[in-house]
Amino acid sequence: MTCRGLSADRVSRTLGGRLVLDGVSLTPERGATVGLLGPNGSGKSTLLRLLAGLLEPTSGIVTLDGRSLGDLGRRVLARRVAVVEQQTDTQLPLTVLDAVRLGRIPHRGALQPVSAEDHAAVRAALDHTGLADKADRRWQTLSGGERQRVQIARALAQRPRELLLDEPTNHLDIQHQFDLLNLLADLPLTTVVALHDLNLAAMYCDQLVIMDRGRVVAAGRPPEVLTEELIARVYGVHAVVTREPGGYPHVRFVRSGVRERECGVS
Template sequence: MSSQAPVSEGGRLRADAVVRRIGDRIVLDGVTLAPHPGETVGLLGPNGSGKSTLLRLLAGVLGPTAGTVTLDGDPLPGVGRRAVARRVAVVQQNSHTQTEMTVRDVVALGRIPHRRAWSPATTGDRHAVDTALGRTGLTDRSEQSWHTLSGGERQRVQIARALAQEPSELLLDEPTNHLDIQYQLDLLELVTGLPVTTVIALHDLNLAAMYCDRLVVLRDGRAVAEGTPGQVLTPELIGEVYGVRADVTLDGDRPVVRFLRRRDTALRP
């Protein structure tokens, strides 16, 4: 399990039997996701399986065609976008800006849901930004230009921006894509140590096994498996969902996946 600080039982974001259609195509088909407070839930599945769409529904950016997304039992439209933004923070795969901004400027964007339009930053806002910078190890980079940072450092800034929102739920869409292994591990160590409920879409099965408390596997818009990494990541499931052969061993209670080359699988009885 991830080593997280205690989380309030108040934060409950869930999707119940959500469907999302685009024209005649069903992108999500009856998916239910109910993270426990403080839990890190990994979303797995091939490209096009519906991971990003599910995260957008949870964030309230998209509305379901059928089913409901609720926060503390209230449907998101009734909660209101600003109230949702105070509670639910989102980190996308890549973030870009043409505007010249410092690291502190970017992190301070996380305070927007807590302020009225055009109102100056409060002492509470500045404290939240300082705390987020400290938690992500960016205090000494706070006045550095965003554009001078590496990809891993920019992702860390986006985590800090999300933390400045002081959310109870954190949604991340494949945040380790295009990062070196060191930065992938550093980022996931940071995320899974935060006192929030986290839903994170990942491609790397071994990273999901290392850092997630529970996994939900999507294929063609449907949830085909859910459980602990040890329960979900089996050779049978990997073959069914990803179309590849794999050996799975256990490191303690965590599975380790080794993919087999095509020629190796042809030699196996």
């Protein structure tokens, strides 16, 4: 059995004696944007860390093109899979350009000079993320949204085929959330992204995976997955799901204790 791309097969993981991931399988379709949803502590971040090779599964296996991540070697993996962490910071006086250039590290030997391909990859990543005119800005002067874009540009400079992101829209205002997800959805990469906002996930993801207490409780296209029943079961809140003109579902939460009739559109 050889499967193309990144794949988790019945992976479990215990952390501090607690089972945080319990037999999860995930094989993103090539080029698809897969949204990981679920309450806090449902195992989204742990699953992403396993897919990134930062954690090893207690049982089960994560493979890239059919080969176990453990056998691949860090550098080979870093040329294929790029990771954007939830929140990153540095004390160093880095510029945007310095930070994006880090993405070329897996492609160069220890003493190899900068190649034309390195320059091209960094330039393309800056252009793609709209940061070309901010290349000389210091990291410390950037807003939260700009910092996230820098990290995505760094990830793109790695020229990966798989991109993993852990809640990249956290702490961003709504416009920047849209900007960021537009950028991600247009990338020709297989993307796995942990998100909190169900509606944004429904709008931008090709597939959704809903996690709860370390297990996958639903997976599939957004309209199949995001149902009132599932939201009540996983999140413990009451919601009304309608269908938008674009075909994707829209989730409207209902305040508990308030009867639905009173919340209807007046």
